[in-house]
Amino acid sequence: MLRAPPKTPDGSPSALVTFFTTSLTRLCPRARVRTAGRKRHARLNHDNGSDEESIITTAASLAFAEDLHPEDDHLTAARAHGEQLDAVPVSPGAGSALTFLAAAVHAKAVAEIGTGAGVSGLYLLRGMAADGVLTSVDLEAEHQRLAREAFVAAGFPPQRYRLITGSALDVLPRLIDHGYDLVLIDGDKVEYGEYFDEALRLIRPGGMIVFDNALWHDRVADPSQRDPQTTAIRELIARVQADETLRSVVIPLGDGLLAVQVGA
Ligand SMILES: C[S@@+](CC[C@H](N)C(=O)[O-])C[C@H]1O[C@@H](n2cnc3c(N)ncnc32)[C@H](O)[C@@H]1O
Numbered sequence: 001m002l003r004a005p006p007k008t009p010d011g012s013p014s015a016l017v018t019f020f021t022t023s024l025t026r027l028c029p030r031a032r033v034r035t036a037g038r039k040r041h042a043r044l045n046h047d048n049g050s051d052e053e054s055i056i057t058t059a060a061s062l063a064f065a066e067d068l069h070p071e072d073d074h075l076t077a078a079r080a081h082g083e084q085l086d087a088v089p090v091s092p093g094a095g096s097a098l099t100f101l102a103a104a105v106h107a108k109a110v111a112e113i114g115t116g117a118g119v120s121g122l123y124l125l126r127g128m129a130a131d132g133v134l135t136s137v138d139l140e141a142e143h144q145r146l147a148r149e150a151f152v153a154a155g156f157p158p159q160r161y162r163l164i165t166g167s168a169l170d171v172l173p174r175l176i177d178h179g180y181d182l183v184l185i186d187g188d189k190v191e192y193g194e195y196f197d198e199a200l201r202l203i204r205p206g207g208m209i210v211f212d213n214a215l216w217h218d219r220v221a222d223p224s225q226r227d228p229q230t231t232a233i234r235e236l237i238a239r240v241q242a243d244e245t246l247r248s249v250v251i252p253l254g255d256g257l258l259a260v261q262v263g264a
Pocket of ligand 1 (some may be wrong): 082186
């Protein structure tokens with residue numbers, strides 16, 4: 001079931017949005033599923049008083065962006081394993097953004113916290129240089145066994161990835177200073193601030209630190225949500241915003257990516 005479409009500033013349903021939502025869910029059945037659970041509005045107020053304009057991003061538009069990136073058999077299999085293990089994978093849209101970012105920074109060395117069953121790893125490897133190496137850390141050996149299986153099946157030779165089993169806060173201090181072009185963080189949300197401290201040491205100038213779950217199931221934007229995970233992510237975003245040496249953007253694909261570029 002679709003929720004009621006967003007309303008225009010005067011409270012009436014937007015005919016255009018209704019038309020678009022209906023048409024999209026006909027063209028793209030997965031959009032129907034997603035629109036049931038997720039709806040976000042972003043308003044841009046211009047400073048011309050009564051002449052307010054609104055930019056409204058509907059769940060249907062977000063689903064459209066997600067569905068631009070259908071996954072192949074390797075990603076589909078890895079995603080199924082991740083979901084079985086409750087190591088929730090990045091969404092197809094967020095994964096495609098990771099491929100894009102890895103390619104944009106010409107990544108030869110990527111560090112990842114939270115291997116899971118290898119979905120994000122596959123997306124990263126596909127954007128990295130042909131001889132690039134992914135170093136991925138996870139607490140769970142079984143998750144990494146399945147990730148390795150996914151990388152082998154997708155044709156990546158063993159020299160392209162290094163899987164380290166352990167707690168991120170134990171392993172990260174052993175990784176080399178400024179040795180990484182991109183760091184992806186998708187581990188324990190409560191530890192995001194501490195991971196960021198480590199990532200700032202690991203990343204090379206101009207490199208990119210990316211956090212998954214920056215919107216954390218729509219909770220970060222809702223000030224009434226004060227659980228430890230939501231609070232940690234909100235504090236991280238505030239810290240990044242306050243630091244003038246960093247460039248950052250929140251990309252609202254999947255559960256949200258926070259991408260931070262460090263001192264180019
Ligand atoms: C959301 S899943 C990662 C999904 C993966 N990035 C993907 O897209 O397929 C989170 C992973 O972080 C791992 N994890 C949780 N806490 C951790 C910690 N403190 N150190 C290292 N890994 C951790 C979990 O075992 C789990 O596999």
